[in-house]
Amino acid sequence: MSDFDIIIVGGGIAGASLGAEVAGKRRTLIIEAESQCGYHSTGRSAAFYLESYGGPEVAKLNAASHSFLASPPAEFFHHSFLRKRGDLHIARDDLPVLPDGIESRAVERAELEKMVPGIRPEWRRALFEPGCADIDVASLHAAFLGQFRRNGGEVRPNASLRSARHGKGGWIVELQDGSTISADVIVNAAGAWADPVATACGAAPLGVAPKRRTMVQLRVGRTGLRDLPLVDDAEGTFYFKGEGDSSVWLSPHDEIETDPCDAAPEEIDIATAIDRFEKVVDWPVERVERSWAGLRSFAPDRLPVYGFDRDVPDFFWCAGQGGFGIQTSPAAAKMAAALLLDENPHQSVARIDPTVFSPRRF
Numbered sequence: 001m002s003d004f005d006i007i008i009v010g011g012g013i014a015g016a017s018l019g020a021e022v023a024g025k026r027r028t029l030i031i032e033a034e035s036q037c038g039y040h041s042t043g044r045s046a047a048f049y050l051e052s053y054g055g056p057e058v059a060k061l062n063a064a065s066h067s068f069l070a071s072p073p074a075e076f077f078h079h080s081f082l083r084k085r086g087d088l089h090i091a092r093d094d095l096p097v098l099p100d101g102i103e104s105r106a107v108e109r110a111e112l113e114k115m116v117p118g119i120r121p122e123w124r125r126a127l128f129e130p131g132c133a134d135i136d137v138a139s140l141h142a143a144f145l146g147q148f149r150r151n152g153g154e155v156r157p158n159a160s161l162r163s164a165r166h167g168k169g170g171w172i173v174e175l176q177d178g179s180t181i182s183a184d185v186i187v188n189a190a191g192a193w194a195d196p197v198a199t200a201c202g203a204a205p206l207g208v209a210p211k212r213r214t215m216v217q218l219r220v221g222r223t224g225l226r227d228l229p230l231v232d233d234a235e236g237t238f239y240f241k242g243e244g245d246s247s248v249w250l251s252p253h254d255e256i257e258t259d260p261c262d263a264a265p266e267e268i269d270i271a272t273a274i275d276r277f278e279k280v281v282d283w284p285v286e287r288v289e290r291s292w293a294g295l296r297s298f299a300p301d302r303l304p305v306y307g308f309d310r311d312v313p314d315f316f317w318c319a320g321q322g323g324f325g326i327q328t329s330p331a332a333a334k335m336a337a338a339l340l341l342d343e344n345p346h347q348s349v350a351r352i353d354p355t356v357f358s359p360r361r362f
């Protein structure tokens with residue numbers, strides 16, 4: 001018998017949430033290359049829930065995740081992971097069009113000035129999406145890992161998959177330190193490293209490409225910003241939201257191609273962010289309090305990838321979560337678990353077609 005039924009490679013939100021769904025049913029191990037599970041993308045997000053984000057197919061996963069995030073089961077977590085904020089999609093001219101069924105309303109200039117005092121005159125109107133909320137990402141990730149462990153799952157930090165071979169008895173996984181572990185199934189939840197992990201397991205890469213995104217915490221000469229809505233533009237060139245009374249989290253909405261790595265912000269991207277911000281509001285920029293960057297990894301069609309590999313047996317993809325991996329995690333994990341265990345899906349995702357996300361689509 002193998003050491004484990006399932007080895008999940010990667011302990012970010014993707015691996016942790018899927019692990020939480022399967023641990024009670026299969027002997028499951030999460031191996032994580034870093035000393036801490038949320039070290040990469042999961043620990044660096046902008047931490048918001050925005051139902052319209054990611055296009056119509058991803059929006060289904062967003063919507064199916066909402067009630068779990070808003071009121072999780074008591075045994076999972078003791079209060080909501082969401083804190084309502086709302087999102088203003090501001091525009092010079094035409095308002096953006098959101099996927100069907102998402103609550104929104106048009107906001108004209110007079111109201112916009114009240115919602116974002118000091119907004120420059122060229123921004124004439126906005127579409128307000130009231131359902132946008134902050135997500136308590138650290139608590140959500142910890143709660144998934146907590147459920148995983150309570151159900152018998154094991155997490156091994158500082159354990160990096162170097163290679164794996166599939167034979168008659170299943171998988172033999174070799175770690176960076178030379179030790180080996182056997183398992184029936186490998187789950188590839190390695191985020192930016194999804195393609196290299198596939199290659200190391202003898203599977204063809206799917207073209208999951210990491211793209212760097214920069215975040216800046218700015219101190220500005222303005223107060224009362226804590227509950228400022230998320231503000232973004234219809235063209236997708238920036239977003240910012242209130243953080244402290246006089247600070248915002250700002251991103252230039254960058255997507256810079258990179259190899260998988262421990263991403264760090266570049267001066268030019270911070271400068272671009274501030275330049276775009278100053279074209280939106282007249283608030284004096286006082287200083288950069290901190291900045292960071294993380295990788296958002298996309299498959300070629302920008303949809304996530306859930307399902308068994310076309311050619312290599314017992315190799316399951318859970319990758320390509322782009323910029324929506326936190327907000328989709330509850331529903332995506334339930335859908336992926338049903339595929340992985342060959343079970344009927346949970347009722348919250350029963351109407352979502354999983355073939356849209358299959359690796360076999362490439």
Ligand SMILES: Cc1cc2nc3c(=O)[nH]c(=O)nc-3n(C[C@H](O)[C@H](O)[C@H](O)COP(=O)(O)OP(=O)(O)OC[C@H]3O[C@@H](n4cnc5c(N)ncnc54)[C@H](O)[C@@H]3O)c2cc1C
Binds near residue numbers: 044046048322328
């Ligand atoms: C700046 C920024 C803002 C974002 N904002 C949002 C947002 O507001 N809302 C939202 O929903 N999403 C957001 N995202 C996206 C979200 O953060 C990601 O989709 C999500 O974190 C991806 O999770 P993951 O588990 O796939 O990746 P990761 O968290 O990167 O986890 C993958 C793990 O795999 C491990 N690993 C890799 N190779 C190996 C190996 N060989 N052996 C063992 N372990 C390995 C890595 O060490 C890593 O810990 C944002 C992302 C960024 C960068």
